[in-house]
Amino acid sequence: MSLDERLVIEPTEKYSVISVQGSTDEGGDVSYVALDVLCPYTASLVHKAFARRRKRWRVTNDSSKAQLHWGDYECLNWDEIVSGRVCGSSYCTRKGLSRKAQLSMYTNKYLSKVPTSPLKKAMPRTIIVDIWEAFDDKMTFNLGGDIASFGDDAGVRQCMSLSDRIDWALEAVRDAMAAAEARGGWILKASTLNKGAGVHLVTDFNDLRDVVHANHDIREWVLQEYIERPLLVHGRKFHLRAYVLAVGCLSVYLFDRVLLLSAHAPYAAGDFSDPLAHITNTARQCETAAFDEAASVGLLSDLATHLTRDGGMADGDAEAAVTGIVTAMRAITAELFRAFKGEFAVFAPLPHCFEHFGLDFMVDEALNVWLLEANPGPDFKQTGARLKPVIEQLMEDTARVCVDGEQCLAVGQAVGGLVLVYEEQWSGSKGTPTMRMI
Structure with missing residues (x-):
């Protein structure tokens, strides 16, 4: 039976569902996924997600027989994905987000039309x-x-x-x-x-x-x-890494376990003698012998404790501050993707694909939240060994949405730790297959 004969499009009220017809030794339906994730850290967690679905999924090395190709961008079978015969773990065109100059250019274009957008106060000059x-x-x-x-x-x-x-x-x-x-x-x-x-x-x-x-x-x-007066933890500058899952064309989820990544050196305003007191990227921080993963890689959920202990905030005020930060991140994330609606030359989500993005945020002393950049295909191993279960949960929740087809009925609802922050069926996507595969 050919692949085209095995794919059956079943229209539903909201989606078109791809049903994959086949059989396993147990007599149930089976689908195939080709895994080409080069990073062992991430690959092991994606394999775990599919091991939990072994009755309905088989991992194959042959991308031509797979219904889903999950891998690094450069490893994907783009001929099959663009044709719509295979679902993929990336969008082919997303340079509007990945290239920092394009990100600035297109968000500014959007803000010229929507000056009241939350992005207006969230983008550094x-x-x-x-x-x-x-x-x-x-x-x-x-x-x-x-x-x-x-x-x-x-x-x-x-x-x-x-x-x-x-x-x-x-x-x-x-x-x-x-x-x-x-x-x-x-x-x-x-x-x-x-x-x-x-x-x-x-x-x-x-x-x-x-x-x-x-x-x-x-x-x-x-x-x-430069954001001159950043909020500090233990006297050190930090930024927030939020993982986003974009699905189809287009639903956007923000993973609620946000990383808090801090510098190893104390912050001194105006003193640029030690760049690593200011550049908080983990990939740069771990270049120094003084790097301590436990001290530098934490979670946003820990921030309330820091604000109470280091900043002297009352417990209720600290919890409210963190809640406000999360609310702002969700609004900014939704507005970021909304800004690219119709900009298909630089961001063209495909209805049968999904992709992870790493969004970097900064918080200043006044608790304003700033969007620094967006990174498709984020390097998950920078999360480290101690918080590896966080990424394991992200991969499992991604499989629940993109493989099992679990859905949120409204913005603000969640599948596991993935909170739906934006959903709008973009023009041209109606009636096409989505990521619901079986």
Whole structure:
């Protein structure tokens, strides 16, 4: 029996359901999943989720016979997924979220239309740093009334060094920084890198210029205004890593077990001598011998205790503060995905796919919540050994939603630890298969 013959589309009131017809030794229906998760830490937990479903699922190495391909983006069988014959664990197009410059550009576009959005106060002021033009031989400019280009035979390339051309491309950034008058400095991030790579603290344009010149192979950056007065735990800066599950086209869940990731060194406002007192990414923090996983990797649910013990808050106020942070994160997450509705060139969710995202948030002293960035295909192993059960629960809850087909009827309801924060059937997705597979 061919795969097309085994897939039966059963329309329901809200979804179309893919039923996979087959049999197991026990006489029940069976489906096949191809697992291509490269990280052993994560792979073991995905395998556990399917081991609990062994009566209805078989793991196969042959993606061509699988109904679901769960793996790293570059390992997925995109021909089969895009055709709709196989469900996948990623969306093919999501650069609007993964590239920091695109994230800034499209959220700003959305805010120009919806200025009352929660994103308005949740996005740090950001300047896009783009030096592509310095490498474009067709770029024209005015030389005392004569129009020339970098590739002219007239010798423009020879008379303008690469350094001069990069400086020329950075002029708009210099002017924007001068106009911004940021008091607490800036965070410079390479647009396409993650895990703390390509992150630099800069205090002025000269610092930025030095970094860009030293890394001119990176053509696109974002410059985020530094959040000068962050909320501290034990006198150390931290950020929150929230895991998000996007399903189909489109339901968005926020996992309620949010990580609290702190720096190993005490925070001192305005003192950038130790970057690791400011850059809290676990991938960077663990580079130092002083890294202590138990002290640096915790949960947001522990924050109320810290606020009571370290900040002198009353128990009720501390609990209310954490509740307010969670509420803000849910609203910001929902609004982030809403901002990309219709932007299919940069974010095109497929109705038969799902994907995990890691959203990074910062909280300041006034308990304002800031969205720093979004990371598709997050590195779960940075959670560490002590909190590995947290990721195990995330994978199990993901399977409940995407494999077992458990549903929330309204925003605010949950499947396990996954809380539905946004649901809207985007145009073009009606009547197509969803992630409900059996």
